[in-house]
Amino acid sequence: MNKQLIKQPILEIRNLKTWFPIKRGIMARTAGYVKAVDGISMHLYKGETLGLVGESGCGKTTLGRTLLRLEKPQKGKILFLGKNLLDLKRKKLQEMRKRIQMIFQDPLTSLNPRMNVLDIVTEGLVEYKIIKKNKEDHAKRLMKEVGLDENSIYRYPHEFSGGQRQRISIARSISLKPDLLICDEPVSALDVSVQAQIINLLLDLRDSYNLSYIFISHDISIVSNIANRIAVMYLGKIVEQGPASDVINNPMHPYTKALINAVPTPGIYKKKKIVLKGETPSPSSPPPGCHFHTRCSEVMDICRKTAPQESKSGMRQVWCHLYKGIG
Amino acid sequence: MIQKNSPGLNNEKKLLEIDKLTVSFETDEGVFKAVDDVSFHVKNNEIVGLIGESGCGKSVTALSILRLIPSPAGRIEKGRIILGGKDLLKLDIREMKQIRGNAVSMIFQEPAAALSPLHKIGRQMIEGLMLHKNISKKTAWNIAENWLKKVSIPDAGERMYSYPYQLSGGMQQRVMIAMALMPAPDLVIADEPTTALDVTTQAQIFELIKELRQSHTSILLITHDMGIIWEMCGRVIVMYASRIAEEGNINDIFFKPVHPYTRGLLKSVPKLSTEAGRLMPIPGFVPSPFNYPSGCYFRDRCPQAFDRCKKEKPQLVDLGNGHKAACFLV
Numbered sequence: 001m002n003k004q005l006i007k008q009p010i011l012e013i014r015n016l017k018t019w020f021p022i023k024r025g026i027m028a029r030t031a032g033y034v035k036a037v038d039g040i041s042m043h044l045y046k047g048e049t050l051g052l053v054g055e056s057g058c059g060k061t062t063l064g065r066t067l068l069r070l071e072k073p074q075k076g077k078i079l080f081l082g083k084n085l086l087d088l089k090r091k092k093l094q095e096m097r098k099r100i101q102m103i104f105q106d107p108l109t110s111l112n113p114r115m116n117v118l119d120i121v122t123e124g125l126v127e128y129k130i131i132k133k134n135k136e137d138h139a140k141r142l143m144k145e146v147g148l149d150e151n152s153i154y155r156y157p158h159e160f161s162g163g164q165r166q167r168i169s170i171a172r173s174i175s176l177k178p179d180l181l182i183c184d185e186p187v188s189a190l191d192v193s194v195q196a197q198i199i200n201l202l203l204d205l206r207d208s209y210n211l212s213y214i215f216i217s218h219d220i221s222i223v224s225n226i227a228n229r230i231a232v233m234y235l236g237k238i239v240e241q242g243p244a245s246d247v248i249n250n251p252m253h254p255y256t257k258a259l260i261n262a263v264p265t266p267g268i269y270k271k272k273k274i275v276l277k278g279e280t281p282s283p284s285s286p287p288p289g290c291h292f293h294t295r296c297s298e299v300m301d302i303c304r305k306t307a308p309q310e311s312k313s314g315m316r317q318v319w320c321h322l323y324k325g326i327g
Numbered sequence: 328m329i330q331k332n333s334p335g336l337n338n339e340k341k342l343l344e345i346d347k348l349t350v351s352f353e354t355d356e357g358v359f360k361a362v363d364d365v366s367f368h369v370k371n372n373e374i375v376g377l378i379g380e381s382g383c384g385k386s387v388t389a390l391s392i393l394r395l396i397p398s399p400a401g402r403i404e405k406g407r408i409i410l411g412g413k414d415l416l417k418l419d420i421r422e423m424k425q426i427r428g429n430a431v432s433m434i435f436q437e438p439a440a441a442l443s444p445l446h447k448i449g450r451q452m453i454e455g456l457m458l459h460k461n462i463s464k465k466t467a468w469n470i471a472e473n474w475l476k477k478v479s480i481p482d483a484g485e486r487m488y489s490y491p492y493q494l495s496g497g498m499q500q501r502v503m504i505a506m507a508l509m510p511a512p513d514l515v516i517a518d519e520p521t522t523a524l525d526v527t528t529q530a531q532i533f534e535l536i537k538e539l540r541q542s543h544t545s546i547l548l549i550t551h552d553m554g555i556i557w558e559m560c561g562r563v564i565v566m567y568a569s570r571i572a573e574e575g576n577i578n579d580i581f582f583k584p585v586h587p588y589t590r591g592l593l594k595s596v597p598k599l600s601t602e603a604g605r606l607m608p609i610p611g612f613v614p615s616p617f618n619y620p621s622g623c624y625f626r627d628r629c630p631q632a633f634d635r636c637k638k639e640k641p642q643l644v645d646l647g648n649g650h651k652a653a654c655f656l657v
């Protein structure tokens with residue numbers, strides 16, 4: 001097989017910006033923007049899993065929603081299999097939508113309360129005319145895959161526990177066997193044992209259908225179990241990126257260091273813990289220079305004035321003045 | 328082995344006592360027990376962890392305390408819930424309203440369950456405060472804004488005017504945390520309070536919660552995150568399929584677990600690993616409440632099950648020092 005072909009990224013994002021206007025006063029004039037996603041570039045190969053981690057509110061969900069075109073970006077390109085999703089007209093977009101699915105962060109708001117589970121998990125299959133009959137069988141199979149009782153397909157979302165609801169949302173999103181699955185905190189409401197089962201299910205699906213995942217999670221231990229590559233976000237930007245094991249073994253950016261250090265490990269009592277001090281800066285008027293400088297333990301003079309440029313070494317990229325040399 | 332100093336002496340006063348709580352639901356498939364004969368207590372100034380597999384009844388237990396079980400589908404069949412000497416199950420609606428969000432507050436598992444999509448954050452935050460604390464709108468507003476800052480929400484002043492959908496998942500969760508902690512209640516029931524929070528933000532929130540404990544608040548912490556349990560809790564209750572499987576102080580549960588379910592649970596904790604790969608879940612799935620096996624509910628997944636487990640239901644046995652387990656092996 002042509003190697004070039006294999007290495008064509010399934011997804012490529014170029015300088016993507018999604019800003020939310022802040023409206024003020026009775027005239028609702030725009031007083032500024034929440035720069036939720038502020039100039040992100042990245043790529044994803046077929047069969048690859050990119051772990052996306054970062055502080056709460058740094059723009060992870062917005063990035064995912066923008067890829068689905070649920071949010072309108074200010075700027076940038078989203079190339080899916082070479083085509084810019086932002087240029088697609090409705091019909092073509094509909095086609096593409098089938099191939100990109102998302103497991104939403106909050107299952108309660110993303111599941112229609114008036115639909116029973118049978119209809120929820122087979123909605124896509126019916127809409128795209130993949131199945132015509134035997135809806136029940138398909139629903140039962142999907143329920144089984146995510147470890148839910150197959151006899152509960154006539155129940156409604158509110159009749160399930162939080163973790164069960166999250167699995168319903170997972171069942172729905174894998175029903176179409178998409179090429180790209182954006183998982184937004186897919187296992188955060190699940191206990192460790194079910195979590196492990198779901199992660200294993202995602203790994204199996206990846207292996208059998210060569211799916212690609214963007215795996216958003218606040219839990220870097222989980223990410224480390226599934227991701228090939230990790231991208232770390234801070235305030236709308238990627239600050240570090242590289243192969244998962246490298247990033248975890250040898251975090252370079254001070255924010256990544258804090259993130260990895262803060263992971264509580266059962267049975268190990270950490271004496272020295274880096275707790276990030278200081279307020280989370282505002283995404284509408286981020287600090288000048290390096291966005292992290294207000295909380296960075298290694299801050300230098302230059303950090304307060306100049307935004308760090310990318311330093312690259314092999315597969316690693318980091319945006320921090322400490323690493324000016326390596327590029 | 329590093330042992331944690333677990334605070335809490337045996338003679339401390341019990342703030343909350345749950346006694347033989349049984350809660351059932353009626354569904355199209357029939358009636359089942361979501362919580363079955365559950366008893367435990369929370370002492371003053373104590374942080375107690377409640378863990379167990381998805382669907383085992385943690386949230387239903389929590390909701391029962393506030394009498395928020397959706398009716399008529401759900402029903403508290405049996406039991407007592409004593410808070411500071413009062414049986415909450417005997418209170419009328421008005422008295423119960425006084426308790427909610429005042430003496431006891433709850434951080435819900437899903438923000439959408441607690442935050443109205445129609446109203447701005449600020450308005451939702453001050454409502455409870457004004458109701459219970461008899462303060463002016465302006466004072467309440469200031470307190471609320473200050474709490475948004477405490478839970479590390481940037482641009483707090485601006486955010487008071489945001490609708491929930493304009494906040495990230497973790498920010499909504501923190502708004503809820505602020506709302507629950509604000510009135511300085513006697514008991515906070517925190518149902519998966521930090522599932523959407525990264526570890527650094529989580530650490531800040533837990534600092535806050537620990538501070539609160541200094542000022543007398545007790546916490547019932549429901550989480551699947553063993554790391555959090557380890558860092559926060561003195562005592563842990565493990566549930567499996569609607570019943571308590573094991574209970575004990577943090578060191579006993581982590582280093583000397585006796586129930587095969589607890590042992591399996593601890594084994595499946597994901598570690599910060601440098602190699603992607605499969606995790607070790609407990610084999611099989613939690614049985615549906617309609618087909619619980621006879622005898623011990625954990626029987627068909629238990630590596631150590633033997634004859635007796637098929638015939639009898641194991642009861643909690645006291646192993647001393649507050650360590651209890653429901654298993655015939657002990």
Ligand SMILES: Nc1ncnc2c1ncn2[C@@H]1O[C@H](COP(=O)(O)OP(=O)(O)OP(=O)(O)O)[C@@H](O)[C@H]1O
Nearest residue numbers: 159160161162163164361381382383384385386387
């Ligand atoms: N309103 C309801 N109607 C019917 N069944 C319900 C309802 N609420 C919960 N249940 C069922 O009761 C059982 C216990 O649910 P509960 O929400 O307490 O689980 P949990 O331990 O909190 O799980 P999770 O970790 O997934 O949140 C589950 O089997 C669930 O499906």
Ligand SMILES: Nc1ncnc2c1ncn2[C@@H]1O[C@H](COP(=O)(O)OP(=O)(O)OP(=O)(O)O)[C@@H](O)[C@H]1O
Nearest residue numbers: 020036056057058059060061062493494495496497
């Ligand atoms: N619809 C919206 N309108 C206005 N602001 C928004 C909207 N959606 C998100 N934001 C803002 O954009 C920023 C990024 O939010 P996002 O949901 O992407 O964060 P996140 O990284 O997913 O965080 P979390 O880990 O807490 O879920 C936040 O400041 C949030 O308040």
Ligand code: SF4
Nearest residue numbers: 290293296303320321
């Ligand atoms: S650029 Fe400076 S402030 Fe920013 S992370 Fe690096 S050292 Fe810290």
Ligand code: SF4
Nearest residue numbers: 623626629636654655
């Ligand atoms: S009672 Fe029997 S089946 Fe149940 S946990 Fe103990 S050994 Fe296993």
Ligand SMILES: [Mg+2]
Nearest residue numbers: 061105495496
């Ligand atoms: Mg999010």
Ligand SMILES: [Mg+2]
Nearest residue numbers: 161162386436
């Ligand atoms: Mg729950």
